[in-house]
Amino acid sequence: MPAGTLYRGREGMWSWVAHRVTGVLIFFFLLVHVLDTALVRVSPEAYDETIAVYKTPLVGLMEYGLVAAVLFHALNGLRVVAVDFWSKGAKYQKQMLYTVMGIWIVLMAGAFWPVLSHAFYEVFGS
Amino acid sequence: MSDATLSTGSTGSTGPSVENPAPLIEPPRARTGKTPKSTRTNFEMYGWLFMRLSGILLVVLVLGHLLIQLVLDGGVTKISFAFVAGRWASPFWQAWDLIMLWLAMLHGANGLRTIINDYAERDNTRFWLKMLLYTATVFTILLGTLVIFTFDPNI
Ligand code: HEM
Numbered sequence: 001m002p003a004g005t006l007y008r009g010r011e012g013m014w015s016w017v018a019h020r021v022t023g024v025l026i027f028f029f030l031l032v033h034v035l036d037t038a039l040v041r042v043s044p045e046a047y048d049e050t051i052a053v054y055k056t057p058l059v060g061l062m063e064y065g066l067v068a069a070v071l072f073h074a075l076n077g078l079r080v081v082a083v084d085f086w087s088k089g090a091k092y093q094k095q096m097l098y099t100v101m102g103i104w105i106v107l108m109a110g111a112f113w114p115v116l117s118h119a120f121y122e123v124f125g126s
Numbered sequence: 127m128s129d130a131t132l133s134t135g136s137t138g139s140t141g142p143s144v145e146n147p148a149p150l151i152e153p154p155r156a157r158t159g160k161t162p163k164s165t166r167t168n169f170e171m172y173g174w175l176f177m178r179l180s181g182i183l184l185v186v187l188v189l190g191h192l193l194i195q196l197v198l199d200g201g202v203t204k205i206s207f208a209f210v211a212g213r214w215a216s217p218f219w220q221a222w223d224l225i226m227l228w229l230a231m232l233h234g235a236n237g238l239r240t241i242i243n244d245y246a247e248r249d250n251t252r253f254w255l256k257m258l259l260y261t262a263t264v265f266t267i268l269l270g271t272l273v274i275f276t277f278d279p280n281i
């Protein structure tokens with residue numbers, strides 16, 4: 001166990017782990033997503049039947065999860081760019097992470113109803 | 127652990143001293159005569175730069191895409207073949223999707239290459255995981271590109 005690390009278990013490490021996990025998640029989604037979009041070259045029916053899966057409540061919840069992953073990866077990615085290119089970036093990396101989390105929470109709250117309302121109506125009736 | 131312990135080393139047996147000097151650490155990635163030719167380029171530096179430049183562009187492209195597909199105009203419920211036909215009637219959205227496809231796939235694939243290098247320790251495993259990654263990446267980019275260019279609303 002290396003002694004005296006200022007990194008392990010701190011904000012910098014956890015944001016790095018989260019950045020990695022969300023990046024992998026989005027990549028695997030994209031592989032599937034290009035396949036489902038390719039169905040427009042098969043037939044309109046094949047495409048519409050598959051996209052119907054995207055409109056079910058459970059998958060709707062997963063879409064909200066995807067939004068969460070993309071938003072975190074995007075905002076934290078900008079933070080990483082700032083740490084690398086802005087002369088004061090490293091000094092303010094922690095403050096920037098809290099800013100990222102703040103914006104993330106606001107945007108997730110804003111996305112809640114637009115992304116999930118259709119699932120709500122289906123599960124609880126309209 | 128405070129940084130005082132790191133810098134003074136006078137508090138215990140762990141710090142360096144005259145009898146117990148700090149080990150000399152070779153500079154990482156130093157290039158010697160034995161360095162293979164393939165690592166004498168700046169490939170990794172360009173990769174590093176590409177991750178940052180593509181990332182900045184992807185913020186606009188992907189967040190804009192999610193806003194259009196999941197939030198505006200009824201969210202996911204409006205998506206259908208007819209909706210896609212309407213969007214890809216415009217060269218602007220065709221170009222948007224094409225650039226997003228290429229940048230996101232290359233950015234994601236390069237990120238995964240880093241991750242494979244980090245965790246796959248056996249040469250063989252690393253090689254085959256990367257081949258799998260590159261195959262899936264080339265296939266997906268070509269398929270997505272083909273779909274945009276050959277889209278036919280009257281299929
Ligand atoms: C659940 C959320 C999403 C939905 C509902 C969705 C929906 C769609 C739709 C309807 C299209 C067809 C073309 C168009 O209308 O522009 C499309 C294409 C595309 N989307 Fe998404 N999208 C989602 C998330 C994403 C994400 C997160 C990415 C990037 C990482 C992405 C990347 C793409 C790309 C590259 C294409 C073009 C595919 C091709 O060339 O065949 N999408 N998406």
Ligand code: HEM
Binds near residue numbers: 020182238
């Ligand atoms: C939305 C805008 C995005 C931004 C601002 C962004 C930014 C970044 C940056 C700066 C890095 C480099 C991190 C480092 O070198 O430590 C990175 C890594 C990565 N990104 Fe993105 N990215 C974005 C979108 C995406 C998308 C759409 C995908 C998936 C297709 C993706 C997958 C990855 C992966 C797998 C890594 C490697 C993570 C690691 O090495 O730990 N990113 N991203």
